[in-house]
Amino acid sequence: MNYRLLKPLALAVGIACAGLAMAKVELTRGIDTKQFDTKVKICDDLFGYVNANWLKANAIPGDRSTWGSFEQLDEASIAATHDIAQANAGNLAKLDSKSIEYKIGAFYQSGMDEAAVNKAGVTPIGDWLKRIDGLHTPEEIVTLLHDSHSQGMGLLFNFGGEADFKNSSMVIAYAFQGGLGLPERAYYLEDGKDGSYKKIRDAYVAYVAQVLELTGVDKAAAAKQAQAVLAFEKRLATASLAPVELRTPENQYNFISLETAQKQNPHFGWNKFFASQNLSDSKGFSLSQPKFFAEVDSMLEKVPVADWQAYLRFHMIDGAAPYLNDALAQAHYGFHGKTLRGQQENKPRWKRVMETIDDTMSMALGQLYVAKNFPPEAKQRAQELVDNLRFATKARLEKLDWMSAETKKKALEKWAAFTPKIGYPDEWRKWDGLSIKPDSYFGNVAATAKFNHDWDMSKINKPVDRKEWGMPPQMVNASYNPLQNEITFPAAILQPPFFDPKADDALNYGGIGAVIGHEILHGYDDEGSKFDAKGNLSDWWTKEDREKFEARTDKLVKQFDDYVAIDGLHVKGKLTLGENIADLGGLNVSYDAFKLAQARNNQNPKEKIDGLTPDQRLFINFAQVWRRAFRDAELKRRLNIDPHAPAQFRAIATPSNMPAFAEAFECKSGDRMVRDGDKQVKIW
The missing domain is CATH 3.40.390.10 (Collagenase (Catalytic Domain))
Incomplete structure (x- = not known):
């Protein structure tokens, strides 16, 4: 997700x-010449x-x-923001449930209820996993992809509104490459200096298998599906632009009509996708990296449904893992935090909850701040x-x-x-x-x-709010x-x-x-x-x-x-x-x-x-x-x-x-x- x-x-x-x-951290004020080496x-x-x-x-x-x-x-x-959230959580009975104070406090309280989160296990995403397990056709895969985006849990690629590069007073929709579990395409296509990329790929496959097992997939099937996920993402990586290429504005903007997009990617169905996002009146959008979406369309036709299921199952779990039980949250940290970034320990729960609130209700938290x-x-x-x-x-x-x-x-x-x-x-x-x-x-x-x-x-297809x-x-x-x-x-x-x-x-x-x-x-x-x-x-x-x-x-x-x-x-x-x-x-x-x-x-x-x-x-x-x-x-x-x-x-x-x-x-x-x-x- x-x-x-x-x-x-x-x-x-x-x-x-x-x-x-308002911090307990000592900030650097002025210049302390005693610190000089x-x-x-x-x-x-x-x-x-x-x-x-x-x-x-x-x-x-x-x-x-x-x-x-x-x-x-x-x-x-x-x-500072933790003080705000904690104070509101302790005062919920006196707050209007429609106020941002209540919403921030209630969100914090729900995240800090570790026992309830652990008891729920993977139940919160159970319906999605059942739906993935029941996929049989490319058409059903496409419908699930459309629905994941309509719920704000977009799988496979990124989609959203931004000002039009050629008419910056108006907001248009952008479809942008994505779908990779590793940082960028080179991690799939190269071994790296001293085999560093290969080591990370191997760790990634082990992580994919681990989270699949934690959600009930047996060991042998999890190992097989993990290899399928890697192969699937390698195809996406081959069709993706490298970070340095994405710095070029011309590689971020490719405005086409919905009719043209439909012809270029007939299996994905852009008309139905836009309707599912309540954007049925759109005349066009930026299909920003056409090579990537052409590959996605080809994969819908040619990649076995079982491989699609493995990919979708893993990414649904991986995206939700930080908000689920301790076992999944810790596994997520183990790869994304420790392997990729070198963190020595997971953040304490209260910090992770604050990070979630800041990610999802940042402006509400900022208003109180x-x-x-x-x-x-x-x-x-x-x-x-x-x-x-x-x-x-x-x-x-x-x-x-x-x-x-x-x-x-x-x-x-x-x-x-x-x-x-x-x-x-x-x-x-x-x-x-x-x-x-x-x-x-x-x-x-x-x-x-x-x-x-x-x-x-x-906001899409409307004037930009300056x-x-x-x-x-x-x-x-x-x-x-x-x-x-x-x-x-x-x-x-x-x-x-x-x-x-x-x-x-x-x-x-x-x-x-x-x-x-x-x-x-x-x-x-x-x-x-x-x-x-x-x-x-x-x-x-x-x-x-x-x-x-x-x-x-x-x-x-x-x-x-x-x-x-x-x-x-x-x-x-x-x-x-x-x-x-x-x-x-x-x-x-x-x-x-x-x-x-x-x-x-x-x-x-x-x-x-x-x-x-x-x-x-x-x-x-x-x-x-x-x-x-x-x-x-x-x-x-x-x-x-x-x-x-x-x-x-x-x-x-x-x-x-x-x-x-x-x-x-x-x-x-x-x-x-x-x-x-x-x-x-x-x-x-």
Whole structure:
């Protein structure tokens, strides 16, 4: 089951995790010079100099696969939102059952009733499993697939609403490849370095057999079905695009009529599918990866029903496992958490329940969270920083010496059309009609899946709601949406080490300033630059300017390709290019804005705090923001699928291309943090 649509296009800094104040976690405030590892030369390794001692003293917790600034804020958010959910759960008798307070509290109570969840076993998905067992024909398989999507538990592929790439004022439907149990296609088609992919495949087959046995399939049949699942998914993988290919907007959008889709995939039946989603009035949609759906259609005709049953049975169980009995939840963690990500222990039950609520009712939880945790003055100060960063971005665009006046005019039009969203929405989503019960955990998961799916479907073929937020306020993240040409900064990221209203400007411009700049510059990265001021996929560049741009970005690809992350595995420069362009431009425009602020406020650019100049503090806090360690398995997984480079390289890559960094720390040509001459990358 897939409880959340994989959005066709997502450009974001960092990771999508929750966070904010009121925490029992000690957040990083300011700069503690005692933490510096003076055995490391700052001109060779800014990340190591600033963060090595902290990382040595702060081991990755057992229920985590990474640990650093983002995760600290995540723990803070979990503590804050847990307090809210727990308090409401203890006060249900006094709450209106239609209120979001009741729904959050009842959801939490149902998840924490471990005895009831264990007693239910696999009964909550029993009807689905019986239906899968009773499949006999391809037509019955198709009907089950249609129905799974209508319930918000979509099997095999991803489906949902998003703005039209060619008419960004309207929402259309997108069908997007999916259906794989492993991170991406290479895990099925290659053995990997030192056989790493093969080892994971073998572990996956064992896991598939394990969960099938836990739901009553005998050992021999489970082993046979597990092999069938792997073979089935290998066919899907062969027809799927790789993560780096999916970064190309043209590979995410393929608008066709329903009539054409019906002809291309006659066995799947798109007309009936759309009717089952209450979208019978649709004239067309984006069949985003036609090769994948052609393979699905062929498999409906040629793959034995028994193999379809094995695949559907496993994925129904796997999707539901975190919300079922302890045996299935632990098995799910064993593969998805431990094998794939290196977690040493499962999260405690209360954290898993909070994660579920945050996944399914994020905006409701966020509404309660903001009321308790986010001061209005933080939003005002953040708005000032956004305005300063936008001004600095405009100045940098105007001074570009490699871009023609024709393209520059379009770039500035796009700059003028940016919309910032800060803190939290002006209007909150309604949850009327959603019934949450205090004694049915999986029932609540299923109810919210259906509710959210219907809400998503209701927006398709209608104008885009520009007030809607794609991120809840308790998420420690920031984003740029090219389809709306907007940048979003949830409340949760507006705190140390990213942002502190009481801190000196250097810290804020090295922290949240760089993040703001990063998101603005996403509008001009290798993907965002293909969308115009209105958010439409449009070629607004001259041919010569695009060639000049790509010559510069190719140098950035090479820089990251050269970084070795672990066991001889390199960062993928093309996969991470968009984020790396945004990092490079973001810190540069933030530095420009910082210099303007110093001049405007008559600040002494050499005045030291704790023995550090303002410029030094800016770059040091930038490195603190990217303070992060990974478990080996998680780092290897991310190298394959994450469009963000590992944090240690994000901390050093951009400063190494900035003469201002070398000047701040008196670095010389030949130092590893100094890229000069032809090696220096300059884009925006």
